[in-house]
Amino acid sequence: MIELMLVRHGNTFAPGDRIVWVGSGEDLPLVPSGRAQARLLGDALSAAKWTATAALSGGLKRQAEHLRLATGGTPAPIVHRALNEVDYGDWGGRTTDEIVAAHGDAAVRGWNERSQWPADAGWPETLEAVRARVGEFAEEVASGQHGDRVLVCSSNGLLRWFLGLVPGALEAAIEGSSFKVKTGHVGRMEWRDGEGWQVASWNQPPTASVH
Numbered sequence: 001m002i003e004l005m006l007v008r009h010g011n012t013f014a015p016g017d018r019i020v021w022v023g024s025g026e027d028l029p030l031v032p033s034g035r036a037q038a039r040l041l042g043d044a045l046s047a048a049k050w051t052a053t054a055a056l057s058g059g060l061k062r063q064a065e066h067l068r069l070a071t072g073g074t075p076a077p078i079v080h081r082a083l084n085e086v087d088y089g090d091w092g093g094r095t096t097d098e099i100v101a102a103h104g105d106a107a108v109r110g111w112n113e114r115s116q117w118p119a120d121a122g123w124p125e126t127l128e129a130v131r132a133r134v135g136e137f138a139e140e141v142a143s144g145q146h147g148d149r150v151l152v153c154s155s156n157g158l159l160r161w162f163l164g165l166v167p168g169a170l171e172a173a174i175e176g177s178s179f180k181v182k183t184g185h186v187g188r189m190e191w192r193d194g195e196g197w198q199v200a201s202w203n204q205p206p207t208a209s210v211h
Contacts, residue, residue, distance in 0.1 A: 002191040003200075004141055005052075005209070006162055007041060007153045008181040009066040010034025020095050022062075023088035023157060029061045030069075037184030038069035044206035045070065045151075053147020058084035058154050066184075067153040082137040086130060086157035089123045115160055115170065115179050134161045142191045156181050162189060165197040178203055186210070 011034035013019055022028055030038065045051075055071050056078045057063040063085075067077050091099050100108050103121055110116035117127040141150050160179045163170035166189075173179035181187055181202070186209035188200040201209055 002141060002144065002148045002150065004138075004162075004189045004191065005050075005149075005151045006159050006181070006187040006189065007066065007070070007151065007206075008156055008159055008183055008185055009060075009062040009153055010037030010184045012062050012183075018095065020093050021088050021091050021099065022085070022155075023092040024058075024060065024085045025087055025089075025092045027061050030065050034062070034066070034183065035069055038066040040184065041066075041070040041186070041206040041210075042072065044210040048210045050210050051149065052151035053149045054078065055151045055153075056080045056083060056146070057152065058082075058158075060085060060155070063153045063155065067151070070153070071151065080137065082133040083152060083154040083158065085155035087124045088157070089121060091121060091123070113177070114174055130158065131161055131164060134158070135165070138162070138165050138197065142197075159187065162187065163199065163202070165189070166199050169199050173202065 010030050012022060012028040012031060014031040014033065052071065052075055055067055055075050057067040059079045059081065063083065064077060064079065071077065096108060103118070107118040107121060111118055140146065159181045160170065163173050163179060170179060184206070185203050186206055187202040188209055190198050190200050
């Protein structure tokens, strides 16, 4: 069995900050509360004696910093481009109200409520491309080349598509409004030969996910 632990990085906004959409084009660092969330993951890993055989993140500051703080640098973090956040194009750096004014409420609600890719938003990457890079990364993990305990830090726009590796899982999560991963929260997936991928848990705090 191979365990894949999928973590969303911590907070990038402090109280009072202007809240905007942050995709792969917005390279924000963690704020103090985000760094505290990373350390909480590290504490949960230590308490459970859960040692990663590989630790990987996308190349964004918030992803790499969360992973480094959680693991203390052991194992040595690996940057994997497949784990970068979705590029929100000209939605990035804007508030939700600004995006609604430019693109309409239906497109924003479709993404936020049903993970519906906005066809006319002009995002640089297609949904097919995002699904492909998630699938290719999952194949790497399933091959065993990263060992049997793989820790990943990425972002909400990308992580939801890992549910698509399991037939019906993304649809069920959309129906239950649980497909989004909160900052600092964790999803666990397991690979077994002959059975494929299964979702063990999703969108849970580290203390409830690591064991």
